[in-house]
Amino acid sequence: NAGVMQNPRHLVRRRGQEARLRCSPMKGHSHVYWYRQLPEEGLKFMVYLQKENIIDESGMPKERFSAEFPKEGPSILRIQQVVRGDSAAYFCASSPPGLSHSGANVLTFGAGSRLTVL
Amino acid sequence: SQKIEQNSEALNIQEGKTATLTCNYTNYSPAYLQWYRQDPGRGPVFLLLIRENEKEKRKERLKVTFDTTLKQSLFHITASQPADSATYLCARGYTGGFKTIFGAGTRLFVKA
Numbered sequence: 001n002a003g004v005m006q007n008p009r010h011l012v013r014r015r016g017q018e019a020r021l022r023c024s025p026m027k028g029h030s031h032v033y034w035y036r037q038l039p040e041e042g043l044k045f046m047v048y049l050q051k052e053n054i055i056d057e058s059g060m061p062k063e064r065f066s067a068e069f070p071k072e073g074p075s076i077l078r079i080q081q082v083v084r085g086d087s088a089a090y091f092c093a094s095s096p097p098g099l100s101h102s103g104a105n106v107l108t109f110g111a112g113s114r115l116t117v118l
Numbered sequence: 119s120q121k122i123e124q125n126s127e128a129l130n131i132q133e134g135k136t137a138t139l140t141c142n143y144t145n146y147s148p149a150y151l152q153w154y155r156q157d158p159g160r161g162p163v164f165l166l167l168i169r170e171n172e173k174e175k176r177k178e179r180l181k182v183t184f185d186t187t188l189k190q191s192l193f194h195i196t197a198s199q200p201a202d203s204a205t206y207l208c209a210r211g212y213t214g215g216f217k218t219i220f221g222a223g224t225r226l227f228v229k230a
Contacts, residue, residue, distance in 0.1 A: 042221055042222035045217065104152070111160055
């Protein structure tokens with residue numbers, strides 16, 4: 001029973017290039033979340049998606065960043081025209097379609113994708 | 119604004135002692151708080167969840183408390199071991215919602 005799978009684990013891009021990060025949620029999970037973590041900092045919420053829908057993108061930068069979770073295939077976080085400040089670890093998490101009996105939402109995280117912009 | 123805050127300074131303790139980490143929240147009342155562990159180079163792993171109507175929750179050597187008067191959750195690791203060294207993250211959610219917000223985390227170092 002594979003957990004949340006992220007790839008690539010490491011990605012190096014030059015300024016101005018595009019970065020695409022992929023996330024396959026845990027089996028049976030229909031909610032996907034993307035977080036960004038800068039060195040020595042906490043996790044910053046970016047976006048929450050369900051299949052074919054963006055539910056909450058309040059943490060996503062307005063420009064250059066986009067996310068999708070198509071009906072088939074993994075969720076993708078896309079960063080266009082990368083800049084050095086985009087260098088970070090990007091974590092994907094997933095959760096089941098419903099909340100627990102206590103009304104809580106527990107996340108299962110992937111190992112992260114580390115983006116380095118030269 | 120709604121904030122969740124953790125002590126950004128690292129906590130250094132001796133093996134066998136109890137580690138206590140603090141999570142404070144302001145300007146809102148979360149329905150529950152969660153604690154996660156993150157090791158270097160890895161994603162966070164869920165440890166414990168405590169609801170607002172629960173005073174205390176335990177799991178093996180871990181204990182979490184929730185004080186709605188102080189707007190604070192405490193995370194305790196008893197009989198700490200070097201293997202407990204990691205960053206511990208506090209997170210908040212709200213009943214019926216899916217968005218989860220994390221504190222900055224507190225690094226714990228347990229010395230043998």
